[in-house]
Amino acid sequence: MICRRTEPGGRIKHRGIAVLLAAATALPVAGTAAAGTSGTSGAPASGGPETGLVPGVPPRPSQPWQFDTHDQMLPPKVYRPSKKEHTVEPRDAPKGAYDLIEYVPPADAVTRVSCSKQAGPYQRQVERWLKRKVDGKQSAADCKAIRAFQEKYKIKPAIGFAGPVTWARMMLISARKNPNAAKKCPARTYRVACVDLSRQLTWVQKGRKVVFGPVPMRSGRAGYRTRSGWHTIYWKHKNHWSTLYNQPMPYAQFFSGGQAFHAVYGSIYTTVGSWGCVNLTLPDARKLWNVLKKNDRVYVWGRRPGT
Numbered sequence: 319m320i321c322r323r324t325e326p327g328g329r330i331k332h333r334g335i336a337v338l339l340a341a342a343t344a345l346p347v348a349g350t351a352a353a354g355t356s357g358t359s360g361a362p363a364s365g366g367p368e369t370g371l372v373p374g375v376p377p378r379p380s381q382p383w384q385f386d387t388h389d390q391m392l393p394p395k396v397y398r399p400s401k402k403e404h405t406v407e408p409r410d411a412p413k414g415a416y417d418l419i420e421y422v423p424p425a426d427a428v429t430r431v432s433c434s435k436q437a438g439p440y441q442r443q444v445e446r447w448l449k450r451k452v453d454g455k456q457s458a459a460d461c462k463a464i465r466a467f468q469e470k471y472k473i474k475p476a477i478g479f480a481g482p483v484t485w486a487r488m489m490l491i492s493a494r495k496n497p498n499a500a501k502k503c504p505a506r507t508y509r510v511a512c513v514d515l516s517r518q519l520t521w522v523q524k525g526r527k528v529v530f531g532p533v534p535m536r537s538g539r540a541g542y543r544t545r546s547g548w549h550t551i552y553w554k555h556k557n558h559w560s561t562l563y564n565q566p567m568p569y570a571q572f573f574s575g576g577q578a579f580h581a582v583y584g585s586i587y588t589t590v591g592s593w594g595c596v597n598l599t600l601p602d603a604r605k606l607w608n609v610l611k612k613n614d615r616v617y618v619w620g621r622r623p624g625t
Contacts, residue, residue, distance in 0.1 A: 408568035438480030497532040516620030539591035
């Protein structure tokens with residue numbers, strides 16, 4: 319394979335190497351189920367309550383389509399990017415790329431129901447967070463409570479469906495004051511990037527002080543889980559590019575083989591995960607880039623729901 323990177327001015331420079339990446343999930347048009355094919359899957363190919371969910375509001379025409387790229391065990395070839403290369407900032411995400419668009423059943427997206435009668439893939443988690451009876455069944459009262467939350471936090475469509483966007487927002491709200499309240503991420507005298515797969519959150523702490531985040535993220539899907547345990551940031555490449563699927567990996571910070579923190583140009587709140595990388599929004603990935611340094615430690619634990 320050829321590792322391709324963009325030089326200042328848009329000139330492409332090639333380096334011989336097998337490149338490893340994980341990018342974002344394709345955003346299917348509302349009302350259509352995503353195909354379960356390698357490279358463009360937006361939902362599980364078969365089985366599970368998440369199958370067939372689609373964004374409740376169609377993406378804008380200007381939004382780019384996203385493609386998954388496979389993570390591999392071998393790391394990319396490491397070299398020292400020049401100062402000139404690092405002066406080139408990745409392009410900004412299009413307006414609306416990170417809007418809180420809930421994934422809902424196709425029928426609900428097409429008919430624009432006012433209140434979904436279906437239990438969502440995160441029904442129990444959402445019921446528990448809202449302090450309602452946890453039975454995994456949607457009721458009129460459940461829908462009303464979920465809708466109120468969605469309206470408050472501008473999640474669209476606010477139809478009371480307990481999807482991935484609603485659940486992720488709840489996890490972020492709960493973690494804002496003290497993301498490490500459960501002490502799952504080891505406190506050290508040096509910086510530690512904490513990756514909580516169970517809540518799909520990441521932050522950086524030094525000792526007990528949080529110096530970045532928490533922010534929402536998307537980790538590896540079933541069969542391509544983000545590797546748990548201790549890792550080290552061994553290479554940073556601001557304008558990394560995948561030649562496997564010709565997709566960008568802005569602000570890439572590699573910590574385990576081909577797995578890295580990096581931005582994606584689309585929603586991270588999808589019903590399936592990445593191919594192993596920790597996906598972030600562009601603003602969050604940019605901030606994290608300026609916080610973490612080479613040789614900083616990364617600690618990954620937990621398990622992404624559905625994996």
